Amino acid sequence: MQRRQALLSRLHTLFQTNPVRGVVLACIVCFPLILLLAWGHTTAWKTRTIIQAVAEARHQAALEEAEVLARVQAAFDRMRKLSRLLAGDGRVVSLLRQPTPALLGEFDRYLQEFARDLDLHRVFILAADGRCVASNDFANAESLVSRDFRDREYFSLAMSGQPATQFVVGRVSTVPGFHFATPVRDGGEILGVATAKIDLPTLAKPLHFTSGFITDDQGIIVLANDPGHLLMAVPDAPALALPPEERLARYQRVVLPVLPIASYTALGVPLFTPASAFAPAVLRVARLPDEGLHLYLFQPVAGLPGVETQFPIRLALAVLVMSFVLVVGLSLLGYLVRDSYLRRNLVRLNEQLRHQAQHDALTGCANRRRFAAVMAEVIRVSARDASPVALAMIDLDLFKLVNDRYGHGMGDSILCHVAGLLQRHLRAGDVLARLGGEEFAVILPGVEEVAAAALLERIRAMLAATPYCDGEIRIRQTVSIGVSAGHGDKTPEKLQHEADIALYVAKHCGRNQVVAASAVDKRLSLQDLDDFDCQSRST
Template structure:
């Protein structure tokens, strides 16, 4: 209790409490702002990832179709009559016709050049025979793709041009006449030409060793992706495949920040975060297409976090201040609220309960019965209602007095309440008359329970004012039908009770539910 001589003490205590609460709140506010910003960033990245992944799938499918046309072109050349005729009869007319055909095929297959070499490696047919710098007439006998094809290991080779030093993919197939190889058909697709097919500046293509061989971002070309298998390749094999080009690891590292979702990268000294996606296709000969998408919008996350921290922290601090200032008033209101709630619960209990026995009164019973009856109609669940009446109750009052009669009513309620389930409901509907609702209970189950109750009262007794008093009960019951309402259901149970009384009392009697007739169409 505060002393009267120190009126400022409550304010000092409130200020101290507020400071402690603020010291505890600020780290929480910072954490909440971090979570909020990270959640927004994750949702934004997920949206970008979904859209970019769909674009990457479409680009991969398009490139795979182009790749298949390049793959098939050498076989087409190897089986074309005009090419076979030019090899068999290399007259100038035949050669010109074959070169013209190869030019058209190269344009259709989108290859950079198509060559046909004889078994000695000399280019005897070329799609660009009349162009400056054409390899027509030159020899490729030492090129890897030519040697592999003669050794029946052709198909696809990556390498550098012997004369142009331009890297590219060589698609080749042997030209056979019978069991003899009379030439090699080759289609070259330069890397820069493949790169030119893509309008998206964020696309990359890596080979099966993780080396980036196609990229509009020149700083990533000939770099290796994280986890690449190039380190397992011998220097000599690497030189054959990639020439003298130095292969360096791409400067891609995971972007570690509490504000960023997982799966993002940083590129070198670039402070932007990047989304790295990959898509493969079985027809691309172990090439993988990637998309490295910068996300500059994530750079504003720290400023956004500070803004959220100011909003969350300031709002929380204001609420804490109000809570401390009004704490005494709120405690009083809370105490008063508990008292009012307790009084309301007691009033509700009194309004719904019989004042003598404590069971439900008629109003509550009929209200709950209405709800259960509607549920029974909706789901088709059985519902039984019974009316229980003490036989010759007036004699007990006349013989022993009303206090003993009241004790008998209490005894009846206590006995039934101890026997029924929690879902059942007992209510007092008259002086010595009680109603019992049995949800999920059909006639057979109700009959067993009610007969057991009747026998318990017949064989039992209660003691009041030192007197042992016995009584029996009569019970009428019925099961709800689809056409029943509360009034008709209770009326039928009451009629069954009347029949039990007329039949000699101390018995149970069933009133059958009326048959439900369907209206004719």
């Protein structure tokens, strides 16, 4: 605490005496604070930007999720309707009950047109034993006809009476796609299964993926905006734990590559970056329970890489701006402190000059100029109020002998000694002035001549009884005093003349005494006083 106060005091002094150095030192002291504030400001901007970007990405992901789910549901509902439409065709029942070459040929062609018109990859009919009896690819060398599909899950579920959907890779065509199976009923009996297959490119057309993918119930990507991700497994996919033969039967491959998904946290928010993507993204996972599918949506957080790039630039800019503001502010503060300091000094110097112009440099008493101004004002007030005013002229006795014997330095000390004693024993409103050399004057407002003479007599006696001491030297300095008074009826010059006459009489008649002007014939001049008879003073 003391060190901080000392530093602040030093800075304040520097601002007063050398503002440039003060500003430089203050900037150096405050620069760590500037760095801290700039770091806090830039970090707050970064935090705010990331939070806003993540919130916007989540909002966009939620909107896309709802749209994709609706489109997927519509596409799958369409495929189920087509499968039900096929299973409800009476010719299918006839085909399964009593297949004839003519009926088979007719129905194969019908399935071929059905698949072509509805943009389906495969449409085929399975008998109750799992054998394919009719298919739209009947004309192909590698046709599905007569092949056994009892191992397919969708066949088993449909034969149990449940419509089924399953993603598999065709064992003949090796084309991955979704199979929609519906049981073919004749009364309460299930005769077989009507199956419609749609390949992935065809299914993906109306979905309009912008990011992410869809996995089957085993965690294998079956629909994706990036075709390179198809048939890859998400991390920890159940398919990775399947026996090799089951993976081969379902996906026509034993090795299923895993799609790497990098994850990290930004401000407590988990973000993900799938392979081949560069921007971190928020991840939304939604389940389609009827199809056993999972939707993964990666919504890039817009501007997040730019935040990291801009952070050092904004930090440097914040430091520059805050430093500029600091320098300007400190410069203004330095100017104000310096200006205030100079103004105070100017006032102090003016006061000193005023004091020097009105006071004696040696004794501190009023000088002749001050004496004349005060005297004129006191006489004016006395004339206005008809109040008394007294003037005493004081002269040090035989002062020249002191200067000659002890030197002018000792004489100056005695002058200060006498002035100090006079000042301490005068009233608060009295004015003591040194008119020159060893001559003093005292203005006593509101005092009659008799009272003034009595006061000055006490002061004279005190001065005579209080010698000046300087080591072994003791000098008893006496004074002669002349007193005059008036009631505003006398000019300053008249009052001073009468006091001078009384002072001269005091010195002429033995010194070390107080003489009132009323005791001296006012008709006398200073030349007449050379022959003045001290015994002739009136009492």
